[in-house]
Amino acid sequence: MSIKKLGSTSLTRRQLLRSAAAAGVGISASGLLAACGGAAAPAGGGSASDAGADAGADNPLAGSNETNMQGKTVALTIGVIAGWPPSQIPIDLAPDFAAWAKEKFGYDVTISKSEAPFAALFQKVAPTLAAKSTEFNMFISDSQWLGALAEPGWIVKADDIYALNPEIDLEPYSDLVRNTYQIYPDGSDNRWGFPQMPDDQGVYLRLDMLEDPEEQAAFEAKYGKPLPTTYEEYENMTMDEFEEVVAHFHRPDEEFYGTAIMQSKEYDFFSCAWHPYAYSTGGAIWDPETQQIWDILNSDNNVKALEEFKRWQQYQGPGSADYGIGDMIDLFTQGKVFSAFQWLAVGLFMIPDELKGKVLAIPHPKFIGPDGNPNIIGAMGGQPWVVNAFNDDDQMRACVDLLKWWYTDETQAKFLERGGLPWSKAAVEAPGFEESTPYARAFKYMLSDGNSQDFWHHPKYAEMLAVQQEAFNGYATGQYTDAKAVLDFIAAKQQAILFDAGTTDIAPPEGYESMQPA
Amino acid sequence: MSIIEEHEIALTQTTAAQPKMRTSDKLFPIALLTPVLLFFIILNVVPTLWMLGLSFYKFTLMSLDPPKFIGLDNYIRIYNDPSFWHGFGRTFRFMVLAVAFETVLGGAIGFLFWGSANMPGRRVALTMLFAPMIITPVASGLFYRLIYDPTFGVANYLLENVIGYKIDFLTNVRWAFPAVLFVDIWMWTPFMILMTLAALGSVPKAEMEAAEVDRLSWPQRFRYVILPHAKFILMLGILLRTIDAFKTMDLVFLMTNGGPGSITELIAVALYRYAFASLNIGFSSALAVLLLIVAIAFTSVYLYILNLRRSSEAPTG
Numbered sequence: 001m002s003i004k005k006l007g008s009t010s011l012t013r014r015q016l017l018r019s020a021a022a023a024g025v026g027i028s029a030s031g032l033l034a035a036c037g038g039a040a041a042p043a044g045g046g047s048a049s050d051a052g053a054d055a056g057a058d059n060p061l062a063g064s065n066e067t068n069m070q071g072k073t074v075a076l077t078i079g080v081i082a083g084w085p086p087s088q089i090p091i092d093l094a095p096d097f098a099a100w101a102k103e104k105f106g107y108d109v110t111i112s113k114s115e116a117p118f119a120a121l122f123q124k125v126a127p128t129l130a131a132k133s134t135e136f137n138m139f140i141s142d143s144q145w146l147g148a149l150a151e152p153g154w155i156v157k158a159d160d161i162y163a164l165n166p167e168i169d170l171e172p173y174s175d176l177v178r179n180t181y182q183i184y185p186d187g188s189d190n191r192w193g194f195p196q197m198p199d200d201q202g203v204y205l206r207l208d209m210l211e212d213p214e215e216q217a218a219f220e221a222k223y224g225k226p227l228p229t230t231y232e233e234y235e236n237m238t239m240d241e242f243e244e245v246v247a248h249f250h251r252p253d254e255e256f257y258g259t260a261i262m263q264s265k266e267y268d269f270f271s272c273a274w275h276p277y278a279y280s281t282g283g284a285i286w287d288p289e290t291q292q293i294w295d296i297l298n299s300d301n302n303v304k305a306l307e308e309f310k311r312w313q314q315y316q317g318p319g320s321a322d323y324g325i326g327d328m329i330d331l332f333t334q335g336k337v338f339s340a341f342q343w344l345a346v347g348l349f350m351i352p353d354e355l356k357g358k359v360l361a362i363p364h365p366k367f368i369g370p371d372g373n374p375n376i377i378g379a380m381g382g383q384p385w386v387v388n389a390f391n392d393d394d395q396m397r398a399c400v401d402l403l404k405w406w407y408t409d410e411t412q413a414k415f416l417e418r419g420g421l422p423w424s425k426a427a428v429e430a431p432g433f434e435e436s437t438p439y440a441r442a443f444k445y446m447l448s449d450g451n452s453q454d455f456w457h458h459p460k461y462a463e464m465l466a467v468q469q470e471a472f473n474g475y476a477t478g479q480y481t482d483a484k485a486v487l488d489f490i491a492a493k494q495q496a497i498l499f500d501a502g503t504t505d506i507a508p509p510e511g512y513e514s515m516q517p518a
Numbered sequence: 519m520s521i522i523e524e525h526e527i528a529l530t531q532t533t534a535a536q537p538k539m540r541t542s543d544k545l546f547p548i549a550l551l552t553p554v555l556l557f558f559i560i561l562n563v564v565p566t567l568w569m570l571g572l573s574f575y576k577f578t579l580m581s582l583d584p585p586k587f588i589g590l591d592n593y594i595r596i597y598n599d600p601s602f603w604h605g606f607g608r609t610f611r612f613m614v615l616a617v618a619f620e621t622v623l624g625g626a627i628g629f630l631f632w633g634s635a636n637m638p639g640r641r642v643a644l645t646m647l648f649a650p651m652i653i654t655p656v657a658s659g660l661f662y663r664l665i666y667d668p669t670f671g672v673a674n675y676l677l678e679n680v681i682g683y684k685i686d687f688l689t690n691v692r693w694a695f696p697a698v699l700f701v702d703i704w705m706w707t708p709f710m711i712l713m714t715l716a717a718l719g720s721v722p723k724a725e726m727e728a729a730e731v732d733r734l735s736w737p738q739r740f741r742y743v744i745l746p747h748a749k750f751i752l753m754l755g756i757l758l759r760t761i762d763a764f765k766t767m768d769l770v771f772l773m774t775n776g777g778p779g780s781i782t783e784l785i786a787v788a789l790y791r792y793a794f795a796s797l798n799i800g801f802s803s804a805l806a807v808l809l810l811i812v813a814i815a816f817t818s819v820y821l822y823i824l825n826l827r828r829s830s831e832a833p834t835g
Contacts, residue, residue: 123794126579127797148580264775265775265777319669321689322686322777322778334670459581460796462795462796466791466796470783471779473778473779474779475779477690477778477779477781479779
């Protein structure tokens, strides 16, 4: 029967659509109201987190005891970063945890992973947490996400777990560890994350080329000084001095380039590579206390830092504006570059069997600081564990047990064997650590207080980062040519984001809406 | 009793019987429509109205603050921000260029295959031609990202051997947009070939033969015989591609992430970023509503053309 015929039998198409629309409005209005109501409810409504640090007899945040998990079966899902080997190691070691939990507490636990690349993992996890789901019982978060996860109450406060399990509250090697992977808000004492994998920045060099007598002779002939070949010579080297080494090995005619630096628009790649240029020369990206960005990020110092960062493109290969972590590994391991500014945590992949003994890893070279002395403040990488606040009691106990197992000496030793890096004072200062891998010494140097710094842990980090990455990448690729205009644009937009979020009283400058980089 | 009288009596009986049928007449179509209407309401109407409602709120998932009604503020913000206008402009440019190239290329190749039913290897050739359309945009994006790579990519290897230099396809501000556009054309020209073949299949053989007997030139045959029959299906193809090109996101996201800078940042990529990276639900809903309005405009054109077809095909007199 056609709609026309239907109309003749007293129910018109218009009436049908009107009824459908009315039903839709009704349902959606009630849904919206419900959603509003839900959002307004106190967050972090997980049963266990509500318990806080109450040291009651059976607090799930204390983990399991000999009796409360006996004979039970728990399935945990852990969110990990795809393509980031350090966050896969816990999954590889999961059978050990299952055996440990069975032996110690008498329950069966199965661990499965759900993964997504760096930028996408947060997008994958956040909606499930917003829906108070336990799809991810715990996950490896990036340090910048702490605010976004803690503010709505999606994750358990680490302090609550530490209070009941002091044995896992290990002394960190430096305050950097605590400030990067644990604290939110910045400057407070509130810990939300548990260090999983620390990371910082360095440079990988081709040691075999540095040790080549012909190269040494050519360098000395050109610069009138010997080619530095040892870690000690590079540890305190300035960027100007390092530039001579890079320039010496830069041979574009042979499709071999002096260096590679991350500049991709992807995630925080450009930002992390540029931050040392700003931090080390006396610049800052914001005031964490007042959340002022305007006049701080777009300072003259940072304009020079951005111009200097771009100047280094002259020693890089084609397409350098799109370099990310993976590209750097490919370029370095396939013999296309002499050096690569890279996260030290990927050392295992930067030094495959073919390059063993041929690579030198050094800290990020220094800049001339505001006091006229060489200075380096690199960017922090690395990730913490975080625990879903909506886990049921059994899941929560298993998660806490997993943390307890993770921080045992035996598990940490296995983690390091597989390419992980330590963060506790005891492990970093353990005899032999600096010699354990070619990059351990540089890693330790950059993990020392004052040598690195993380950036915002603000809940609006993703929005701020997107503005910054797009504008920076536009500058790197030549879409924009004025570093000052680029930084003005970023600072204005980011200030507006924070002001709009209500976390600062500092308003963006007049006319920021129509501001565009040039 | 005459035949006419018998007919009249039968008609009267039918009319008299109608009231008895009415109840079932009413219920039957409703019963048939109910499942699809429920499906439509739950999966289409409710989310759309929900989105419309959220677009008037300041609402982010990353906050404990309840949604706050802000009226048209989200729309005003979009209106005042030049980057969104640039995004819309870029998207329209992408859409027009992609559809134009795909239509011309698809039409030309479709014509070449027209009437080639007995050509050896026709099926193999068509299968190969249609292959790009079958591959997911994500896979195509990744393939081309590698193909375009300035250091390891095969495209630059060939370029260097032929013209002596390389091109940074995806990071060069002049090349990135055409490079992405090329992949979209590569992927979707087969669709227009398919539509062209379907359109040409609707041209009656008799009329083509008559045109041949009348010695009409090929341009005349195209104008007076082929186009009148083929234009509706071709228009349908063009409109479907237009709507699809307008919402392109996956391909660009994989290949350039909207870069370099914002050179390939189509509006759907920006929407994705606000909705799923920033979880700014209120603002992204407003942007989605604007995209929906544009999509509805395209759909209206499509429905208008379909109605034109229906009226032109309806028997006259």
